Amino acid sequence: MNISVIGAGQMGNGIAHVFAQGGHRVTLIDVSQGALDKALATIGKNLDRQVAKGAITEDQKKTALALISSSTELAAGVKDAELVVEAATENVDLKLRIFRDIDASAPANCILATNTSSISITRIAAATKRPGQVIGMHFMNPVPVMKLVEVIRGYDTTDEVTKAVVDLSTAIGKVPVAVNDYAGFVANRILMPMINESIQTLWQGVGGVQEIDTIMKLGMAHPMGPLQLADFIGLDTCLAILRVLHEGLGESKYAPCPLLVQMVTAGKLGVKSGEGFYQYAPGSKDLVVAPAFKP
Numbered sequence: 001m002n003i004s005v006i007g008a009g010q011m012g013n014g015i016a017h018v019f020a021q022g023g024h025r026v027t028l029i030d031v032s033q034g035a036l037d038k039a040l041a042t043i044g045k046n047l048d049r050q051v052a053k054g055a056i057t058e059d060q061k062k063t064a065l066a067l068i069s070s071s072t073e074l075a076a077g078v079k080d081a082e083l084v085v086e087a088a089t090e091n092v093d094l095k096l097r098i099f100r101d102i103d104a105s106a107p108a109n110c111i112l113a114t115n116t117s118s119i120s121i122t123r124i125a126a127a128t129k130r131p132g133q134v135i136g137m138h139f140m141n142p143v144p145v146m147k148l149v150e151v152i153r154g155y156d157t158t159d160e161v162t163k164a165v166v167d168l169s170t171a172i173g174k175v176p177v178a179v180n181d182y183a184g185f186v187a188n189r190i191l192m193p194m195i196n197e198s199i200q201t202l203w204q205g206v207g208g209v210q211e212i213d214t215i216m217k218l219g220m221a222h223p224m225g226p227l228q229l230a231d232f233i234g235l236d237t238c239l240a241i242l243r244v245l246h247e248g249l250g251e252s253k254y255a256p257c258p259l260l261v262q263m264v265t266a267g268k269l270g271v272k273s274g275e276g277f278y279q280y281a282p283g284s285k286d287l288v289v290a291p292a293f294k295p
Helices: 010-021 033-052 058-066 074-078 092-105 121-125 159-171 187-203 209-220 226-233 235-249 258-265
Strands: 002-006 025-029 068-071 083-086 111-114 134-139 148-153 175-180
Touching (some): 002 010, 002 074, 010 033, 010 058, 010 134, 033 058, 033 068, 058 068, 068 074, 074 092, 083 092, 092 111, 092 121, 111 159, 121 134, 134 159, 148 159, 159 175, 187 209, 187 226, 187 235, 187 258, 209 226, 226 235, 235 258
Parallel strands (some): 002 025, 002 083, 025 068, 083 111, 111 134
């Protein structure tokens, strides 16, 4: 199958990785050649890690890499696609523009999927002339490791398109779960209020960063505390999703905590910026609480 992935960031390169490892021809598309070069290097390193662990062979790694090509031109990159997966920044206007461009350039029978974690599939589909072929395909991060794919049906998404995406997800070793198109879907409708409440708990002085994360890890058996997880996701991404939930559902419980808004405004975005609730030094795995939150 010919698959195009738009966006060469953390999610996009992971999606390209798993499709290529599943034997599909992948075109990775980004406006930045530098981003494409970085993504291909990341995919290579992640495949090397799998070889070192014995999960795949050296030949399987080479085969997967050979199936991936790249392009800085969207129209050229999607012209032969049977499936396009958009994995750009979580911004409504950007996604609508990308989907209008994909719709104009991709073959008529091509399925158009978005990796959005919260934005309405129906709204995105309405920007195209093929709403029945538009669907959500929400991979979890890190994509090569996490099994879940949240498959989101828009208002017009056909049964045939849903089945095709569910079957494809299963074929590449993922576990697809089909849900309906409401703000945040299932994953983030439940996860983001938990993260937001954790930030509220910190903001109100009920507990510190380490205390909150330790209680959730040891008391609730979470592999990662909610504040560390927020840093990993990106605090700007968390804020964007909460705003979608607040606007889409109209309930005050989804209003972002003022501390989260301040941190994003200050550029403290988590792992991607080097500081959020914790500090992140290059090459270090030590979890160090950020200066602003030390007792």
